[in-house]
Amino acid sequence: MINDSSFVLRGGIAFSESMHGITTYYRGYLVCVDGICQGAFTELPEKYQGLKLYDYGERLIIPGMTDLHVHAPQYTFRGIGMDLELLEWLSTYTFPEEAKYSDIEYAKKAYSYFSHDLRRCFTTRAVVFATLHNEATIELMNQLEETGVITYVGKVNMDRNGGENLEEKDAATSIQATREWLEQIQGKYVNTKPILTPRFIPTCSDELMKELGKLSAEKELRIQSHLSENHSEIEWVKELVPASTCYANAYEMFDTMGSKELPTIMAHCVHSDEHEMEIIKNHGAYIAHCPTSNMNLTSGVASVRKFLDAGLNVGIGTDVAGGSSMNMLDTMLATLQVSKMYYRLVDQSVKPLTFEEVFYMATAGGGKYFGKVGTFKPGYDFDAVVIDDSKMYSMRDMSIRERIERMCYNDADAIIKDKFVKGKRVYTAVD
Ligand code: GUN
Ligand code: FE
Secondary structure (H helix, E strand, O other), X not given: OOOOOOEEEEXXXXXXXXXOEEEEXXXXXEEEEOOEEEEEEOOOOHHHOOOOEEEEEEEEEEEOEEEEEEXXXXXXXXXXXXXXXXXXXXXXXXXXXXXXXXXXXXXHHHHHHHHHHHHOOOEEEEEEEOOOOHXXXXXXXXXXXXXXXXXXXXXXXXXXXXXXXXXXXXHHHHHHHHHHHHHHHOOOOOOEEEOEEEOOHHHOOHHHHHHHHHHHHHHOOOEEEEEOOOHHHHHHHHHHOOOOOOHHHHHHHOOOOEOOOOEXXXXXXXXXXXXXXXXXHHHOOEEEEOHHHHHXXXXXXXXXXXXXXXXXXXXXXXXXXXXXXXXXXHHHHHHHHHHHHHHHHXXXXXXXXXXXXXXXXXXXXXXXXXOOOOOOOOOOEXXXXXXXXXXXOOOOOOOHHHHHHHHHHOOOOOEEEEEEEOOEEEXXXXX
């Protein structure tokens, strides 16, 4: 039966079937039935010939991207204060900015800018930090639900070291607020799910961390946080949790590293060593690699090649406003570039990432966190972005693979025409 979420798209199709290759179809057919991808084809199989066909001609069709780590309240001050390193940047710019979200009118306006732009970018799935304020977090969730983008959103927990305007009184207050938030949003959304969000160990007391670990088990909720981003931060965690063998072990001590069923996302892992990688692996946690942020805040370069070789789950995060753009293409490019510099300047036994690997991480790698998401294999959710790159003039014939690579290295003239999430068109450009 033909309905709104069953159709065929025709165009230049590209997607990952594994980390090592990009499958392409020139003027191929991509079939969606009830929001689920049925696969890509050179010739349209007879059984789909009754479906409505949208012919995009020479345009490109790629899977939607997953932004595994982004701070919504930091969007409107992105690109400011970037001469500072993490801890100074947080206390000088970030915490005072987030404190303003106690004002619901401020939050409404600022979050409308974030939601507006999220709908228009390559991202079809995102895992989002809000602030510690319940009312503003619910406002963000209301707005995100309207975008059609599928998200996890966290009310942030922090009961120490946030400064006087961005701190919950104690662990009990923070947990109580979290329970109230969860009650208020229960059953309210289709596309917007809650995720527990201890900001990081320095802003969460032992008691708060333990209680969040228990709450995660009780309510079967996932957790997101930050791990091993910056040297001063790591030293501080050692002082705050002296019994821990490493930063990841501190999270582990509080039962917040998650499990394969409820995987935790850890942003950064710039300075994670073999021991920390083993803990991440044992818990089935996801690493959100955030290279633009790691450069901006002078944090360092994560050895993603080592993570991939060790079989860890790795996706890409923009980490706005540590990262200054929500554009996943920019973040893919930075992923490639920092891996090349890591190889050249740090360790020549660690080969640079390939374009295939980075395309995979941005689509299927991060998408896996959401289930069957991020590729056009049959059975996957139909998340797709249609791109017009015709203004990127060229004097040569190019393969689809080359056009995708070129778009990543220079995205300025790659225009998003349409965006689909689970078979629903959530954005279309006005010509
Ligand atoms: N660690 C704790 N909070 C933050 C944040 O807001 N941004 C980044 N990049 N790291 C953090
Ligand atoms: Fe972050």
